[in-house]
Amino acid sequence: MQKITTPxxxxxxxxxKANIRRMAEKAQHHxxxxxxxxxxxxxxxxxxxxxxxxxxxxxxxxxxMAHYFAQNGWKDITIAFPCNVGxxxxxxxxxxxxxxxxxxxxxxxxxxxxxxxxxxxxTYIEIDTGSARSGLASDDIRxxxxxxxxxxxxxxxxxxxxYSHAGHSYSCRSEQEISEVQHSxxxxxxxxxxxINPDFGTFEICSGDTPCCSVANNFGPIDAISPGNFVFYDLxxxxxxxxxxxDIAVAMVCPVVDKYPKRNELIIHGxxxxxxKESMTKNGLTHYGAVAQKIDNHWKPLxxxxxxxxxxxxxxxxxxxxxxxxxxxxxxAITILPIHSCLxxxxxxxxxxxxxxGTQVNMM
Amino acid sequence: MQKITTPxxxxxxxxxKANIRRMAEKAQHHxxxxxxxxxxxxxxxxxxxxxxxxxxxxxxxxxxMAHYFAQNGWKDITIAFPCNVGxxxxxxxxxxxxxxxxxxxxxxxxxxxxxxxxxxxxTYIEIDTGSARSGLASDDIRxxxxxxxxxxxxxxxxxxxxYSHAGHSYSCRSEQEISEVQHSxxxxxxxxxxxINPDFGTFEICSGDTPCCSVANNFGPIDAISPGNFVFYDLxxxxxxxxxxxDIAVAMVCPVVDKYPKRNELIIHGxxxxxxKESMTKNGLTHYGAVAQKIDNHWKPLxxxxxxxxxxxxxxxxxxxxxxxxxxxxxxAITILPIHSCLxxxxxxxxxxxxxxGTQVNMM
Numbered sequence: 207m208q209k210i211t212t213p214x215x216x217x218x219x220x221x222x223k224a225n226i227r228r229m230a231e232k233a234q235h236h237x238x239x240x241x242x243x244x245x246x247x248x249x250x251x252x253x254x255x256x257x258x259x260x261x262x263x264x265x266x267x268x269x270x271m272a273h274y275f276a277q278n279g280w281k282d283i284t285i286a287f288p289c290n291v292g293x294x295x296x297x298x299x300x301x302x303x304x305x306x307x308x309x310x311x312x313x314x315x316x317x318x319x320x321x322x323x324x325x326x327x328x329t330y331i332e333i334d335t336g337s338a339r340s341g342l343a344s345d346d347i348r349x350x351x352x353x354x355x356x357x358x359x360x361x362x363x364x365x366x367x368x369y370s371h372a373g374h375s376y377s378c379r380s381e382q383e384i385s386e387v388q389h390s391x392x393x394x395x396x397x398x399x400x401x402i403n404p405d406f407g408t409f410e411i412c413s414g415d416t417p418c419c420s421v422a423n424n425f426g427p428i429d430a431i432s433p434g435n436f437v438f439y440d441l442x443x444x445x446x447x448x449x450x451x452x453d454i455a456v457a458m459v460c461p462v463v464d465k466y467p468k469r470n471e472l473i474i475h476g477x478x479x480x481x482x483k484e485s486m487t488k489n490g491l492t493h494y495g496a497v498a499q500k501i502d503n504h505w506k507p508l509x510x511x512x513x514x515x516x517x518x519x520x521x522x523x524x525x526x527x528x529x530x531x532x533x534x535x536x537x538x539a540i541t542i543l544p545i546h547s548c549l550x551x552x553x554x555x556x557x558x559x560x561x562x563x564g565t566q567v568n569m570m
Numbered sequence: 571m572q573k574i575t576t577p578x579x580x581x582x583x584x585x586x587k588a589n590i591r592r593m594a595e596k597a598q599h600h601x602x603x604x605x606x607x608x609x610x611x612x613x614x615x616x617x618x619x620x621x622x623x624x625x626x627x628x629x630x631x632x633x634x635m636a637h638y639f640a641q642n643g644w645k646d647i648t649i650a651f652p653c654n655v656g657x658x659x660x661x662x663x664x665x666x667x668x669x670x671x672x673x674x675x676x677x678x679x680x681x682x683x684x685x686x687x688x689x690x691x692x693t694y695i696e697i698d699t700g701s702a703r704s705g706l707a708s709d710d711i712r713x714x715x716x717x718x719x720x721x722x723x724x725x726x727x728x729x730x731x732x733y734s735h736a737g738h739s740y741s742c743r744s745e746q747e748i749s750e751v752q753h754s755x756x757x758x759x760x761x762x763x764x765x766i767n768p769d770f771g772t773f774e775i776c777s778g779d780t781p782c783c784s785v786a787n788n789f790g791p792i793d794a795i796s797p798g799n800f801v802f803y804d805l806x807x808x809x810x811x812x813x814x815x816x817d818i819a820v821a822m823v824c825p826v827v828d829k830y831p832k833r834n835e836l837i838i839h840g841x842x843x844x845x846x847k848e849s850m851t852k853n854g855l856t857h858y859g860a861v862a863q864k865i866d867n868h869w870k871p872l873x874x875x876x877x878x879x880x881x882x883x884x885x886x887x888x889x890x891x892x893x894x895x896x897x898x899x900x901x902x903a904i905t906i907l908p909i910h911s912c913l914x915x916x917x918x919x920x921x922x923x924x925x926x927x928g929t930q931v932n933m934m
Binding site (some may be wrong): 295461483 | 724829
């Protein structure tokens with residue numbers, strides 16, 4: 207691989223494929239449809255690795271992302287985001303060519319959408335299982351039934367079930383806490399399922415967050431999962447309890463441009479426009495990334511006190527252990543594990559594989 | 571202007587040009603060279619407005635940005651970032667065509683750079699006036715003199731003076747506090763100037779941070795200023811005390827996709843990949859943006875309790891006053907002032923002008 211002289215996001219194909227394979231096998235083992243979320247990697251190439259694991263249906267978070275993956279051969283796409291009624295023309299175009307599934311959470315959304323539809327599409331109703339972001343409360347049976355009824359009266363929208371993103375699992379700090387969130391989701395969907403009259407027809411329950419999908423072993427009435435971050439994982443997921451540091455498939459490599467011995471600080475080209483300003487706090491220290499050891503073209507997470515402690519637009523400040531400080535000179539490149547791989551990948555917009563050619567992989 | 575159905579960054583040309591004019595006039599009044607930083611807007615078009623204010627020399631934060639503005643006709647560019655010795659080929663190319671100025675903070679950087687240079691370029695030495703990011707301490711006279719001597723012995727590098735970015739002014743919370751930071755910078759540069767033997771030749775002092783440049787009225791020995799954020803300002807700058815809310819020249823407009831009356835919360839398409847995760851805390855509330863009132867194609871900052879309180883990758887959650895909540899329906903667009911315009915602009919990568927055509931302005 208050529209010397210790295212500019213902030214670069216490395217992608218370890220081996221770790222990434224292992225993450226995909228493990229989740230695909232888990233889905234199969236629990237008899238779950240696997241509809242992975244593509245928002246973390248946003249890459250047709252990583253999509254191919256997912257296809258190789260036998261996946262045929264995917265999840266995305268925007269209409270633009272749906273277009274991109276449709277153009278790259280995906281035929282069954284769920285946009286896991288409250289339907290944007292201002293962009294029905296684009297939804298019509300998509301629905302002509304693929305099996306398109308949306309989220310509809312309000313009767314007025316169904317009404318507004320129906321007025322402009324020319325193609326048939328599917329919708330889940332989003333259930334708020336505790337994240338307090340979007341979706342109907344799982345025990346608001348009256349509103350849920352009313353919404354199913356409104357949707358089933360439309361000509362172009364098929365109701366296919368329920369969707370939930372348990373974002374509150376991100377505040378967990380152990381496998382035990384994640385299992386408790388999953389237990390609560392399973393309980394809520396069990397209750398909901400009992401309340402929905404068979405007259406409404408068969409339906410699917412899809413639930414997707416990386417912590418629960420990584421850790422849980424009881425999926426109860428859940429039929430499908432759509433985690434996204436698991437393809438790469440990151441430091442935040444290690445803190446939550448979803449993975450170990452060796453599961454992290456991406457790392458930033460940045461050139462050292464200056465160093466300050468009195469403060470044991472290295473200055474890198476690598477700032478908020480590369481890492482994002484997502485931070486995490488552990489043992490009282492708030493930081494934006496942790497230094498890893500580079501081994502050949504790969505890396506090994508380090509168990510030392512060397513962190514990216516300050517970010518401006520293009521500068522990063524790494525506060526180091528003595529050993530790390532001494533082992534880097536101006537002009538060297540240093541490897542840093544990201545806090546939130548979704549946001550770092552989105553900013554970097556391409557990957558460099560850790561193969562010997564340093565192959566470039568594009569994003570949308 | 572067409573209805574906005576996707577996250578859009580509006581740019582008010584009138585406010586922006588007034589911000590540029592005001593800073594240009596202030597520089598002229600204080601007999602300062604005005605070398606504005608282009609990192610906030612990253613746009614050739616905004617660059618033209620700056621050119622119209624009589625500016626001939628600019629500042630950037632990366633080699634890529636220097637290339638972009640050189641391609642757009644700028645002939646005098648300072649890269650205000652510790653010199654990246656791994657990219658000397660690109661520096662040579664740039665220095666062939668424009669007056670290029672770098673920051674060199676270490677003798678080894680000068681040595682490494684000199685080995686690969688084929689074109690003459692200028693350098694400032696960066697002085698750390700209190701931000702504890704990069705640069706030599708202003709009272710480390712021995713190291714400063716040694717570095718000047720090293721640089722002056724090279725064939726291709728001209729030493730032209732000192733540069734400082736007083737990033738610590740960002741922790742100020744009033745004009746008074748900003749003036750105190752400026753007072754300290756002026757004092758440090760007065761002392762430094764006394765210590766530098768006239769044998770080293772004439773030199774320039776350039777200092778550039780938006781809070782000090784906006785508020786200060788005593789520039790002492792400073793010869794040039796290079797603020798950047800002032801072209802747009804943002805909520806963070808209002809909190810620091812650099813500007814008033816009516817000086818903010820950019821605003822995000824995002825479609826409302828869902829609403830929750832019990833929580834007085836609107837859900838928008840507009841998340842961390844649009845706003846960035848930069849937050850601010852005021853009166854105990856941490857938020858990612860404040861709702862503004864849209865008037866025709868412009869906006870007026872609001873004095874109410876309506877803020878963007880939660881961000882995921884594509885979702886934003888706005889916690890509203892009753893009045894704001896009731897005045898927005900699903901499908902409407904809502905206007906939000908950003909916390910940190912540099913990071914929001916970098917993510918959005920284009921502007922829509924508030925003129926009646928909604929003209930698109932590109933970034934690099």
